[in-house]
Amino acid sequence: MYDLDSFMAEVERKNPAQPEFIQAAREVVASVIDTVNSNPLYLKNKILDRIIEPDRIITFKVEWEDDNHELQVNRGYRVQYNNALGPYKGGLRFHANVTLGTLKFLGFEQIFKNSLTTLPMGGGKGGSDFSPKGKSDQEIMRFCRAFMTELQKYIGPDTDVPAGDLGVGGREIGYLYGQYKKIRDENTGVLTGKGWGWGGSLVRPEATGFGTMYFASEMLKEHGDSFEGKRIAISGFGNVAWGAVTKASQLGAKVVTISGPDGYVLDEEGINTPEKIAYMLELRASNNDIVAPYAEKFGAKFVKGRKPWEVKVDMAFPCALQNELTGEDAEMLIKNGVKYVVETSNMGCCPEAIEAFQKARIPFAPGKAANAGGVAVSGLEMSQNAQHYNWSSEEVDQKLHGIMKNIHNACVKEGRCADGYIDYVKGANIAGFKKVADAMCQQGY
Ligand code: GLU
Numbered sequence: 001m002y003d004l005d006s007f008m009a010e011v012e013r014k015n016p017a018q019p020e021f022i023q024a025a026r027e028v029v030a031s032v033i034d035t036v037n038s039n040p041l042y043l044k045n046k047i048l049d050r051i052i053e054p055d056r057i058i059t060f061k062v063e064w065e066d067d068n069h070e071l072q073v074n075r076g077y078r079v080q081y082n083n084a085l086g087p088y089k090g091g092l093r094f095h096a097n098v099t100l101g102t103l104k105f106l107g108f109e110q111i112f113k114n115s116l117t118t119l120p121m122g123g124g125k126g127g128s129d130f131s132p133k134g135k136s137d138q139e140i141m142r143f144c145r146a147f148m149t150e151l152q153k154y155i156g157p158d159t160d161v162p163a164g165d166l167g168v169g170g171r172e173i174g175y176l177y178g179q180y181k182k183i184r185d186e187n188t189g190v191l192t193g194k195g196w197g198w199g200g201s202l203v204r205p206e207a208t209g210f211g212t213m214y215f216a217s218e219m220l221k222e223h224g225d226s227f228e229g230k231r232i233a234i235s236g237f238g239n240v241a242w243g244a245v246t247k248a249s250q251l252g253a254k255v256v257t258i259s260g261p262d263g264y265v266l267d268e269e270g271i272n273t274p275e276k277i278a279y280m281l282e283l284r285a286s287n288n289d290i291v292a293p294y295a296e297k298f299g300a301k302f303v304k305g306r307k308p309w310e311v312k313v314d315m316a317f318p319c320a321l322q323n324e325l326t327g328e329d330a331e332m333l334i335k336n337g338v339k340y341v342v343e344t345s346n347m348g349c350c351p352e353a354i355e356a357f358q359k360a361r362i363p364f365a366p367g368k369a370a371n372a373g374g375v376a377v378s379g380l381e382m383s384q385n386a387q388h389y390n391w392s393s394e395e396v397d398q399k400l401h402g403i404m405k406n407i408h409n410a411c412v413k414e415g416r417c418a419d420g421y422i423d424y425v426k427g428a429n430i431a432g433f434k435k436v437a438d439a440m441c442q443q444g445y
Contacts, residue, residue, distance in 0.1 A: 062143065074130040089160075090123055121382075169238075203400060204374075208239070232255045237258045237291045244344060310332055318349060323348070327355075346367045411424045
């Protein structure tokens with residue numbers, strides 16, 4: 001039998017100075033421990049001891065030259081966490097605060113997220129402490145080439161298939177894929193998020209944001225509610241936030257905020273015209289990591305150095321970084337009457353925030369369920385690559401919609417409490433975990 005505290009004490013001892021990984025691990029283990037303890041097969045197979053340990057961790061040196069011909073050294077990583085369900089699958093994050101602990105937390109979450117999609121994908125994550133902020137396009141290309149020169153030794157279309165994450169979008173995937181091809185001379189589905197016309201899937205750029213809104217719309221339906229007239233706060237302004245804003249306005253909601261490290265924009269008229277939405281893409285492409293220019297351009301309010309969770313809204317969608325919504329932010333949202341919270345960033349909410357929402361019986365969806373649309377369409381990109389064929393955007397969008405609906409149903413099935421409240425965190429963890437655990441038992445050690 002497993003005991004949560006003694007199991008986690010051992011995990012902490014083995015993984016010092018990795019607080020984000022410990023946070024993610026504790027949440028999953030707490031959700032599934034009763035399921036494990038009541039299943040003799042899981043106990044005999046020591047499933048928790050095995051699932052918590054990554055299959056392998058690869059680190060490598062990335063040397064590149066900046067525009068002043070000065071040599072730069074960064075660290076690259078790939079965490080190949082678990083391949084019980086399929087090839088390792090998960091994004092690459094380029095961000096100054098990336099550490100091994102960050103990528104272990106993301107890789108661990110990815111196992112269960114990918115399982116929830118029902119597509120045959122294992123879990124992995126990678127990246128670098130390289131910051132794209134303020135870099136020229138040429139510098140980004142040189143970094144990507146140097147990074148892939150090392151990474152290509154460890155990946156392949158049936159082994160490990162990276163994609164984008166923070167700081168890695170279509171441009172970076174292009175440079176990474178170009179270098180892979182140069183070295184290996186192969187056109188395969190080794191990366192997803194590729195460009196349209198050279199192996200990319202339609203709807204992949206929008207998929208995370210669209211998927212989160214499809215999930216939210218199921219959540220609303222479950223509670224006899226709809227998007228019509230809802231006021232929404234979104235954080236971030238990158239690829240995920242862009243997709244979320246686009247779909248929310250199509251579904252009849254009004255998004256009033258986006259944010260960056262510099263503060264947040266409050267646009268009372270709604271971020272809903274094609275011009276405003278397209279401008280978000282320009283902001284990201286500028287490599288400046290600021291959102292203030294939006295306010296200037298469209299005459300909206302800019303609130304410097306603060307987060308959007310102080311605005312009165314019906315729904316909140318954190319779409320930026322881990323732990324971006326704290327316990328205090330949650331209290332503020334609850335005080336202002338928030339009705340639903342849909343975590344769209346990976347582990348966007350601190351444990352205290354989740355606890356506060358759940359205590360107030362506000363439906364709260366965790367990122368591993370709500371943001372699974374991105375990796376789901378990556379899985380569909382792999383299917384199209386394997387067939388050497390492309391599906392229409394309607395076909396992909398319809399499949400994405402179906403996947404998000406199924407994920408919602410799986411969360412409800414495993415997460416309904418005695419009082420009728422749906423604990424989406426527990427539901428997502430149990431549903432995602434069971435498939436991986438069963439596969440591990442069936443495949444032996
Ligand atoms: N980085 C995304 C995620 O967190 C997408 C990963 C992928 O497409 O492989 O799920």
